[in-house]
Amino acid sequence: EAQVTQNPRYLITVTGKKLTVTCSQNMNHEYMSWYRQDPGLGLRQIYYSMNVEVTDKGDVPEGYKVSRKEKRNFPLILESPSPNQTSLYFCASSIRLAGGARTGELFFGEGSRLTVL
Amino acid sequence: DAKTTQPPSMDCAEGRAANLPCNHSTISGNEYVYWYRQIHSQGPQYIIHGLKNNETNEMASLIITEDRKSSTLILPHATLRDTAVYYCIVRARMDSSYKLIFGSGTRLLVRP
Numbered sequence: 001e002a003q004v005t006q007n008p009r010y011l012i013t014v015t016g017k018k019l020t021v022t023c024s025q026n027m028n029h030e031y032m033s034w035y036r037q038d039p040g041l042g043l044r045q046i047y048y049s050m051n052v053e054v055t056d057k058g059d060v061p062e063g064y065k066v067s068r069k070e071k072r073n074f075p076l077i078l079e080s081p082s083p084n085q086t087s088l089y090f091c092a093s094s095i096r097l098a099g100g101a102r103t104g105e106l107f108f109g110e111g112s113r114l115t116v117l
Numbered sequence: 118d119a120k121t122t123q124p125p126s127m128d129c130a131e132g133r134a135a136n137l138p139c140n141h142s143t144i145s146g147n148e149y150v151y152w153y154r155q156i157h158s159q160g161p162q163y164i165i166h167g168l169k170n171n172e173t174n175e176m177a178s179l180i181i182t183e184d185r186k187s188s189t190l191i192l193p194h195a196t197l198r199d200t201a202v203y204y205c206i207v208r209a210r211m212d213s214s215y216k217l218i219f220g221s222g223t224r225l226l227v228r229p
Contacts, residue, residue, distance in 0.1 A: 004160070043161070043219040090160050106153075106217060108160030 002027045004109035006091050012115045013081055021076045021112045023091030029107070031094045032074040033058070034066065036087040037111075043090065049074055081116040088113050121205045121220055128226040135192040137223050139205030142186040149208060150181060151217065152190045154201040161204065161219070164190065195227045 004025045013019055025032065033048035035058075045058030049068040063085055065077040074093075078085060091109040122140040129135040141150065151166040165172055165179045167188075172179045178191040192199055204222040 037158075042221065043217070045217075088158060092160075105163045105166070106161075108162070110160050111158060113158075 002107065004091055004093055004107050006089070006109035006112045008112060009110065010113050012117065014117050015082055016080050019078050019081060019114075021078075021089055021091075021114070023074045023076065023109060024072050025074075025091075025093040025107070026072065027093060027095070027107065028071065029093035029095050030071070032068065033092045033094075033106075034064070034074070034076045035090045035092065036060065037090065038087050046076070046089075078114075081114075083116050086114060086116045121207055123203075123205050123220065123223045125221060126224040126226070128228055129195050130228050131197055132194055135195040135199065135225055135227070137190040137192075137203050137205075137225065138187065139190070140187045141205070141207045144185050144207050150179065150185075150188050151206040151208060152177070152179065153204045153206065153217070153219070154199075155204070155222070156198075156201040164203075195225075197227050197229065199225065200227045201225060 007022045030051045034046040035043045036046055037043045044060045046060055046064050047055055047058050047066040049055045052068055052071050055066050055068055065079060066074060068074055089112045092106045094106045120143060149166050149168050152164040153161040154164055155161045164176050165174055167179045167181055169181055169185055179188060181188045202222040202224050204219050206217050208217060
């Protein structure tokens, strides 16, 4: 089954304790991205990656790192989490836009709810 | 990307068609209209997209006006599981960031 898998789905942690949210897709997609969703602010893009070893900042990259060493994986790293990073996080992937009927469709994971105390 | 305007909420009866409107009066020629939905706090789910022709798939139909300034997403036979927030997004297809700007969307409630 085609899917984007995030782990953990739920996490409560404390300020300053490094954590990683993993994201894996099995659709051989070149493009992957991280969003966060907060009440009243909608979904905002954190980082994205066009392919292996190619990453770029989205709208709200501060406090986050990413890496893309393999095509299927795109982990989100919070080196020193703070309470303002408490949020619902979504990973998404897509085939690169290069023509075809279904290009541009983003597949989202189920979300990771992070609480930083 | 062009701004979209959607009603904050709508409801319809189970089994009836749900027609969700979206205004995008500043859309430009190379921008597509995408629809996604989010059920509770799950990941958004792609529904359909189109440029200027009407489109239909197994989930829904998309009707785009001739001037492309507005569109309507139609769920032909709404079920309780269609209760969700529906997002209308306008985006240039070749936007390299692939960023989707999710507004507030329309909260659709399907009544039994």
